[in-house]
Amino acid sequence: MIPAPPTARAWPVLIQPVAVVAVVLATFALFNDAFRQGETAAAADLLHLLGVAPRAVQIRPGSSLAVYPTGSGPFLAIVTPSCSSLASLLAVTFLAVFVPPRFRRRRFLALGAALVVIVAGNVLRIAGSIAIGLVSGTGSLVLFHDWVGSLFAFAYTLGGFLLMLMVLLPGRSRAS
Numbered sequence: 001m002i003p004a005p006p007t008a009r010a011w012p013v014l015i016q017p018v019a020v021v022a023v024v025l026a027t028f029a030l031f032n033d034a035f036r037q038g039e040t041a042a043a044a045d046l047l048h049l050l051g052v053a054p055r056a057v058q059i060r061p062g063s064s065l066a067v068y069p070t071g072s073g074p075f076l077a078i079v080t081p082s083c084s085s086l087a088s089l090l091a092v093t094f095l096a097v098f099v100p101p102r103f104r105r106r107r108f109l110a111l112g113a114a115l116v117v118i119v120a121g122n123v124l125r126i127a128g129s130i131a132i133g134l135v136s137g138t139g140s141l142v143l144f145h146d147w148v149g150s151l152f153a154f155a156y157t158l159g160g161f162l163l164m165l166m167v168l169l170p171g172r173s174r175a176s
Contacts (some may be wrong), residue, residue, distance in 0.1 A: 020097055024090045028081075036063035037087045039119075040079045043126035057130060067130060072137040077130055081144075085122035088157040089115055092164060103168045105107075110167035114160035121156025125149050 020117075042061045047057050058066040064078040096111045129149055133141030 014091045016097070019158055020094045027090055028086060032081050032084065032086060033063065036079045036081065036084045039084055039123055040061075040065060042123045043079075043130060046103060047124060047130060052131070052134065056134060065130060067133055068136060069134045075133065075138045075141075077133060077141065079126060083122075083126065085118050085153075085156075088118050088122070088153070088160070092118065092157070092161050095161070096164065099168060106168050110164040113167055114164035117160040117163055118156055121152065121159070125152045125156070128152075 041059055043060050044057050044065055048054055056070075058068075060066050060076065062078065063080075064076050066074060067077055068074045088099050092114050093111060096107055099107050129141050129145045132144040
């Protein structure tokens with residue numbers, strides 16, 4: 001059976017999601033490199049703050065870190081577009097576009113809290129991967145990144161989204 005074409009009333013409903021997807025793709029393309037560089041620098045700064053020697057983890061061009069472990073050879077850790085939290089940030093940001101009008105006053109606070117959780121979670125994930133690489137070498141870094149890092153990325157994205165909902169939606173005492 002062939003579906004019927006959208007009616008005139010359906011077009012405004014379809015335009016918003018299509019526009020959101022277009023804006024997400026354009027934003028990702030425009031800000032991907034700069035955002036990854038910022039996350040790379042933040043992860044290196046966090047490691048240095050936690051006591052890792054600046055000579056052991058050094059920021060390099062192209063969203064990468066030169067890592068010099070004591071027990072094995074040096075390696076370059078590259079923060080690729082899939083390692084960045086930008087896609088998660090954009091997804092949660094543009095979910096906020098569809099918040100019902102009665103919650104719009106709290107939307108920016110809720111969204112801000114969610115975005116902080118997502119960025120902090122990803123910087124921790126990157127720093128954790130680098131720390132594992134410093135201690136155990138590149139094989140362990142890759143294993144940690146692929147397994148633990150993926151679970152961590154899921155957790156901080158879902159956690160940020162749930163925090164946004166918690167701030168947005170009224171509690172039982174406020175709803176009654």
